[in-house]
Amino acid sequence: MLERSRIATTLPYAAALACSTVIAVPTLAMATNTTSLQHTVVLEGLQAPWDMAFLPDGTMFFTEKCHGLSVLLPSGEVNKLLGMNEAEGYATTADDLVCEGQAGMNGVAVDPDFEENRRIYVYSTSAMSDPRTNRVMRFEVDDALSNVSERTDIVDDIPYKVAESDHPFGGPGAHNGGRIRFSPGDGFLYVTTGDNHNSEVPQSPTLMGSKVLRIDTDGNAAPDNAPPEGFDPRTYTYGHRNVQGIAFHPQTNTPIVAEHGPWHSDEITVLVNGGNGGWDPRPNMAGREECPDDYCGYSPNQMEGMNRYERASFMPMTDLETYPDAMKPIWDNNGWSQGSGSAAFLTGEQWGDWDGAMVVGIMGIGFGGTPIGQRIDVIQLNEEGTEVLDVTEMTLPMEAGRFRSVVQGPDGSLYTAVDEGMIHKLTP
Amino acid sequence: MKNLVLRTVAAIMILGPSSAFAQDLAAGEKLYQSTCRACHGPSAQGMASFPKLSDKTEEILVERLQTYREGEKVGPNSALMIPHATKLTDEDIENIAAYITTTFP
Numbered sequence: 001m002l003e004r005s006r007i008a009t010t011l012p013y014a015a016a017l018a019c020s021t022v023i024a025v026p027t028l029a030m031a032t033n034t035t036s037l038q039h040t041v042v043l044e045g046l047q048a049p050w051d052m053a054f055l056p057d058g059t060m061f062f063t064e065k066c067h068g069l070s071v072l073l074p075s076g077e078v079n080k081l082l083g084m085n086e087a088e089g090y091a092t093t094a095d096d097l098v099c100e101g102q103a104g105m106n107g108v109a110v111d112p113d114f115e116e117n118r119r120i121y122v123y124s125t126s127a128m129s130d131p132r133t134n135r136v137m138r139f140e141v142d143d144a145l146s147n148v149s150e151r152t153d154i155v156d157d158i159p160y161k162v163a164e165s166d167h168p169f170g171g172p173g174a175h176n177g178g179r180i181r182f183s184p185g186d187g188f189l190y191v192t193t194g195d196n197h198n199s200e201v202p203q204s205p206t207l208m209g210s211k212v213l214r215i216d217t218d219g220n221a222a223p224d225n226a227p228p229e230g231f232d233p234r235t236y237t238y239g240h241r242n243v244q245g246i247a248f249h250p251q252t253n254t255p256i257v258a259e260h261g262p263w264h265s266d267e268i269t270v271l272v273n274g275g276n277g278g279w280d281p282r283p284n285m286a287g288r289e290e291c292p293d294d295y296c297g298y299s300p301n302q303m304e305g306m307n308r309y310e311r312a313s314f315m316p317m318t319d320l321e322t323y324p325d326a327m328k329p330i331w332d333n334n335g336w337s338q339g340s341g342s343a344a345f346l347t348g349e350q351w352g353d354w355d356g357a358m359v360v361g362i363m364g365i366g367f368g369g370t371p372i373g374q375r376i377d378v379i380q381l382n383e384e385g386t387e388v389l390d391v392t393e394m395t396l397p398m399e400a401g402r403f404r405s406v407v408q409g410p411d412g413s414l415y416t417a418v419d420e421g422m423i424h425k426l427t428p
Numbered sequence: 429m430k431n432l433v434l435r436t437v438a439a440i441m442i443l444g445p446s447s448a449f450a451q452d453l454a455a456g457e458k459l460y461q462s463t464c465r466a467c468h469g470p471s472a473q474g475m476a477s478f479p480k481l482s483d484k485t486e487e488i489l490v491e492r493l494q495t496y497r498e499g500e501k502v503g504p505n506s507a508l509m510i511p512h513a514t515k516l517t518d519e520d521i522e523n524i525a526a527y528i529t530t531t532f533p
Contacts, residue, residue: 048475101477169477170504303507363476364466367508372466402466402475419475 038427039397049417052407053110065104069122071145081148091147096128101171103160106178112187123178125160134158136191154219159209161196166292168302175242185253188214188222194242199282199295202239205231212237226274239277245343249385250356258360261337262297264308265317267329270386278318278326286322305368308335331388338373339363342405348412350428354378361403361416374400456527459520463512472532482532489525
């Protein structure tokens, strides 16, 4: 793996322009100057914007973690569609939808056949069951894009962390996963989930945390899912820690995830049907003894900084000794954990050398000497999408923030939501 | 002459503390921006798992930072807070608390 490069390698715009006049450099060469991004604030003053999904005309559905689902119309008007418990001003309110800690209303996805069926999907924590769970709900949006109806909970059993435990970020709602995306290749819905600080979840065949589910629009397992025998058939991959980023390679449609590391090693992993992510924080195994509240995920020293490679040796993000066939990550953020929370691919000639590159939004965590690292990384892969060739920190035209979501819009721009309450548009 | 002295003393009494307070807020702002903002937000509004600070009193903020500085665990974010608080002096803590409560009331 190459060391990350902090220096953009492209020519400044003026230099590229000068070259083009003298030696007639093709237009595409000018477009390689992807360090000169235009910036627009699309929305601000939001409450923890978490995810976005677009229609072809630029209509943007977006979620706010503790408020609900809204839509930004091309006219600039915002319609508040689905409110959570105690949220005000929404066309429809669902009192069972709740937020706490990292949990709440998370991912949103538009049905590939939206034009025909008006369907939209949302991942949210719900109090309808006891204990609470995370659900994936399907709705129909009216023609005026002013309301939703026909709620159908297509998944209702994704575990939620109900009680505080003795861990960093140990409050209820921790490690909640929450991204949902349709594959442009197979058309199935992929749902990413987290381990809830529960060490039994990642390798469990039946608990649907720490998994990537692959399902149809009714919540049924994709027929070709190939998890080990005895696993819930909705399982596409398992043994993850807390996946919040998933994107599909633009040439191969292979799903690739970005995942938070445990005080070390944020990872990008190319998924293999039925594969094991190799995360197993159970005590009394793999050389470990007892751990706080039976979860070794931050051990051996969960409250103080220490060498990240020693940590990785004690509690690996991908345990290839215990699970030699686990999916190996193609990137580990140089061993740091800084909060890799979302992923997307840039496509289109407007991105120049970055056409086909993956972008990962990093929220920043300053713990124990770790650089906070709020940024968007541009990760260039080989043609097959199986290896990282280069990593460049995007030169931002605005202040960095906690980059919660990155999504390419139908206009070819990159949209990013930050926990600070804004959705930005970056245009090359 | 006597009136001039009295006026000068009065001006110092009025302006002196005010100037000193402004300096404290500037120091608090510098610390907030460099240490607190990335997690608690540009308006101390709280983000993700990191709590809102703008609704806390100055006394609570000071007490909580002092507790973290002693290495005592309070809540699920102690692992992040203790190392930051350990570096703070009494004056730093007062400046940060004053900045938050004054700027984001």
